[in-house]
Amino acid sequence: MIFAGASIAEQGERNEYIGVTTPFFSSRFLTQRLAISDYYYQYGTNGTTVKVRGQAAEVALGAQAAWQRGWVEASTGPRFRHNRVTPPGANARADGSQWGLALGLQGEQRFGEDWAFNGIGSYTIGPASYWGRARFLHRTFGDAWAGVEVIKHGDPDYRATQGGLVLTGIKIGDKFDIGFYAGVKKTSGQPRSFYGGIELTKGF
Structure with missing residues (x-):
């Protein structure tokens, strides 16, 4: 499966990503994933607005299990x-390569045919950064x-919380799914702002 997406928020904050997930040597239970991303975010600390621009790449091996629902x-x-x-020196822990x-x-x-809960979360040892999302969904059409x-x-220097609405799983042809989301975001030291984004998946 190929997955990609992009999100934007006020003050020019953004995130774009693309990746691929495949079975590990055709295994039913093991997966391998490669993902890259490009991002810009900002937060406030001690009266200063800190701006972070960066790129990231990740390779992962996963184990999965499935049941009826x-x-x-x-x-x-x-x-x-x-x-x-x-500004230079504002956050030495986050600056540079790591x-x-x-x-x-x-x-x-x-839950039944028309309700679902899904979640995704990650924590990176070293930078001590985390990202998590929970969605509660109802089948629409x-x-x-x-x-x-x-x-x-967030990480040791900033925290952000976002909440909003999502419409996902819209079929485009036989293998493409597209989704949209939008809501309100609050980052430490910054005013509330609106965010929105698009997500796309393609099966093989």
Whole structure:
């Protein structure tokens, strides 16, 4: 499966990513994943707005299990990031290149035919950064689902919480799924802002 997406927020914050997940040597239970991303975010500390621009790449090996109405996957692998922080010296811990070990967990549970809860989370040892999202969804039409989402992410220097609405699983042809989301974001030291994004998956 190929997955990609992009999100934007006020003040020019953004995130773009693309990746691929495939079975590990045709295994039913093991997966391998490669993902790259490009991002810009900002936060406030001690009256200063710190701006971070960067790129990241991650390779992971995962183990998954499935049952009648759900599935779960745990993964781990190395993650590399390179950040450029302004103003210079504002955050030496986040500036420059850094390796880490990413730990991930994701899954979904359906309740009947028309309700579902899914979540995805990751924590990177080294930078001590985290990202997590939970969605509660209801089937709307065809294979499309609509609902609400909550996202939390951060590291030792900043924290952000997002909440909004999502419409996902819209079929485009036989193999493409597209989704949209939008809501409100609050980052430490910054005013509330609106965010929105698009996500795309393609099966093989």
